[in-house]
Amino acid sequence: MNKIEQLRGLIDIIQSTHAEDAAVVLADTERVVAYLPGKTIDLKVPIGAGIENFKGTVSYAALETEQVQREERGPEAFGVPYISSAVPVIEDGRVTGVIASMVSNRRNIRLQEGAQELSSLVQEMTATTEEVTRSGHGAAARLDELAEQSKSMLQQIENSFQILTSVKRIADQSHLLGLNAAIESARAGEYGRGFEVVAKEIRKLGANSVDLVEHIQEQLEDMKQSIVQMNDSVQEVREYARYQAQSMEELGRAYGHIAGTAQELSELS
Known part of the structure; x- marks a missing residue:
């Protein structure tokens, strides 16, 4: 069993490790193999969607650069601000996929606004x-x-x-x-x-x-x-x-x- 298959079996556990509401997507180098939406964040990513559909995202950048990618986005897309993080999956010295999470940033934003x-x-x-x-x-x-x-x-x-x-x-x-x-x-x-x-x-x-x-x-x-x-x-x-x-x-x-x-x-x- 390769790493992508192992991660697919653990995707619900990975989602639960986030302190805030999060959506998690797992893809190999060609397509999406697993997706779990969050309670408030739902990218509506279909299983089997081609990886080319995700150009311009941190997931695609992580595959290309073979490095961890991260960005913050406002509430325009899903009604809540969130932080996207993507980690390339490397096996036998090569990138075989990417796992990404979109974590709600609402609490941090509220904390920042409250602090201000x-x-x-x-x-x-x-x-x-x-x-x-x-x-x-x-x-x-x-x-x-x-x-x-x-x-x-x-x-x-x-x-x-x-x-x-x-x-x-x-x-x-x-x-x-x-x-x-x-x-x-x-x-x-x-x-x-x-x-x-x-x-x-x-x-x-x-x-x-x-x-x-x-x-x-x-x-x-x-x-x-x-x-x-x-x-x-x-x-x-x-x-x-x-x-x-x-x-x-x-x-x-x-x-x-x-x-x-x-x-x-x-x-x-």
């Missing part, structure tokens, strides 16, 4: 992630500026406290000076009446100045507490913005990995 869609989607998501990351870094930078401005305002308030302390000290001294002047005017009797009026106004001015300084200090203290609270909130938001930006960068790297995998899948399919 996934790659496009990942690119869009990556662009969005990069935009959010830039926004996060920008927000963190603005919050840094706001934090610095808050520190500057706190320093200015501290400076104002120092100035008010000096003003209060002067007011206290003025009040004391007015009190001393009143005592001296009382000693002077009738001659010190005019000076007593001046001393009274000095004491009044000193007392009013002290009250005003204390009131301003209270207002500044409230402002200081508000700025401190605002600065604490800014620090929290800034840390959150930085964390968000870092998370988006990590997400961007993950998207890049997915895009690379999708590209590999597309190339493999």
Whole structure:
């Protein structure tokens, strides 16, 4: 029993070895000796058809070149894309026939299309992630500026406290000076009446100045507490913005990995 006859007896087993739907044809150097159609791929090859009818196919090329031939074709012929492979049958150093299979390529095409869609989607998501990351870094930078401005305002308030302390000290001294002047005017009797009026106004001015300084200090203290609270909130938001930006960068790297995998899948399919 020659190889062609052996292969004819095994053609159904050969067909079942393909993971995808496949049609298998076996021919000697003159005619088709066996043919099994697939579920979706059917070339409708009649047994006994002359080999000359297959010029331009991988089967005919394998007979002529005595080498394995392979080509991919779209769904135009049978409604599904498929891959044709033809292997010359060699016996005693010469080609005695060819066995060819037409295997459905639908799954690979779908995988390739899915990988391309996934790659496009990942690119869009990556662009969005990069935009959010830039926004996060920008927000963190603005919050840094706001934090610095808050520190500057706190320093200015501290400076104002120092100035008010000096003003209060002067007011206290003025009040004391007015009190001393009143005592001296009382000693002077009738001659010190005019000076007593001046001393009274000095004491009044000193007392009013002290009250005003204390009131301003209270207002500044409230402002200081508000700025401190605002600065604490800014620090929290800034840390959150930085964390968000870092998370988006990590997400961007993950998207890049997915895009690379999708590209590999597309190339493999």
